[in-house]
Amino acid sequence: MKNDIVEICRLFREKDRFLIACHENPEGDAIGSELALALALRKMGKTATVLNADPVPGNLAFLPGAGSVVFDEDGSGYEVAVVVDCGSPERTGRVEAELRKPPVLVNIDHHRTNGGCGDYCLIDPEAAATGMLVYKVLSEMGVEIDVDVAVNIYVAVLTDTGSFHYTNSSPEAFHIAGEMIRRGIDPWAVAEQVYETQSLDRLRLLGRVLGSLETAAGGRVAAITTMKKDLAEFSARKDFLEGFINYPRSVIGVEVAVAFREEGEGAVRVSFRSKGRVDVSGVAQAFGGGGHRNAAGCTLRGSLADVKRRIFGALEEALR
Template identity: 35%
Template sequence: MEAIPEAILDTIRRAEKMVLLTHVHPDGDALGSALALRDILEGLGKKTLVFFEEPISFLYTFMPGSDRVCINFEEVKQFAAGGAADSVLLIALDVGDKNRLGRYREELTALAPLLVIDHHLSYDVFGDYSLLEVGISSTAEMVYELALALRATVTLPAAKNLFAAISSDTGSFRYDSTGPRTMRIAADLLELGVRPDEISSALYDNSSLSRLRLLKEVLDTLQLHAEGRVAVVHVEGDMFRRVRAEMDDAEGFVEYPRSLRKVEVAIFLKEKKDGQIGVSLRSKGNFDVSEVARMFGGGGHRKAAGCRFHDEDLSSVRGKILAAVNARLATGA
């Protein structure tokens, strides 16, 4: 990562209070980065508040400090009130698009200056300051570099959250975004006392019985296309009800079709409670799924991306995504 601009470091140093934000339905990188940065900033004497629109998924409650977050926007306004113009700073982590800040995005960005820290290829410039490193493994990697630049202490709880975030966003260090610097940072975190077996167990070996039953239902929907190069699975609302599973139990299911030998693109369609259809895309080889996601208002990385559809059914969404993927496969994109 290139040197962090002194102007950004000075902005952080001047601020007395900071509100840490991330995208809606935060993943492991978003959560781990926010929780770790809060710990790092508090070590520098800053007052901090981590705000999410909704409670943290049970999948990530093992993260240190996950029980100390705010989900009430009125509390955010009270926290940010008063003080000099540069005494309050918003920091958005792992957010590649302003819309991903959620339903309070306009009110939030009106409260104070905004610093965006992100690593997405599909980053859409917004905010007053930005720290962008496309191609780096995770936002957590950037948070660690920021801590070093600020000469801040990285405590063991922060180190655990950073390691969990990096592991989550690299598929346990399997994706090609994992570089030498990623592994050096991981080694630094181990030297601070992180146990990789503990983090891996919490992330990957913590399934409920209902999750496994839901996985069986989802795998039964498997369809192969393009001579086995594309795999599609889906989950519908009645599947959750049938096995008494939670919406978050379907997290990560896209990795199962991706693991098939010949598959280059995996597609997971998820029917949500609000009627939306969430689409998760994963790839192997040179296929860039972020290009497909952007066609439908989404985004992400070359090997992992997603988008959402409103007021459409599963069949319609499946057809649109498959058509886009097949068209790119046909052209060798």
């Protein structure tokens, strides 16, 4: 853990122009953290610009401040750059060069792999979400957390704990969520926006994909398959598939869930989710991919049947 919170608070009080960014392909913690910080700084009378490489996902567009995110900005003229939820500043993608222009770089993050890049860091791998660290900074500064800031912090904690399902759902995570409710956020209204806003096409695609459910390794592996023609039929984007793999993972007795997705040119994308016993990053690595212990992926060439045979074989080996 690196903790320059005193210096970070001093910078936030003394300086006036802030450029804030999160990682590419942002999700709830990244967006919630940067917007909470930007809104709080603006309330202090400062200029805070949020510069991202990628658009705000549709289910997060309701977040206060989301409409003010820019995708093109000259970083010169800013006094402080702040990157949130990034293991390293490179994770900000194509906007990194602009974030390198201000004289000071602040890094607020909770990734275990954070290299601590930046002049001042607040990095705590024990924090369930970066939003919790933003909350810590704002509390330390004595900034009033209004309902607009609160909803951003709440969504950061909600999404990075998997709706308080994951083992990182600490007493502190619940405490901060509770504080945000005290400040006026409505948990159902937020959940509805974040989780219950799918299109009819996505749900129909889920029905199709679940029809492919199969098991291997004596029921300890469950897999789903998405064909190219399924994606085309439901005019689906790739992000429609987000979360589908949780269904095979939820089956009793299953230790590893696999999602196969047919890509062009005879390639098959394979995603793994483990309940914890099997390190799927090792399996993915054996096929040229990578990831984390419980979530990993790789891409293989070959027919679908051939790819499945190789993957199921490797998993059976890993489950031994």
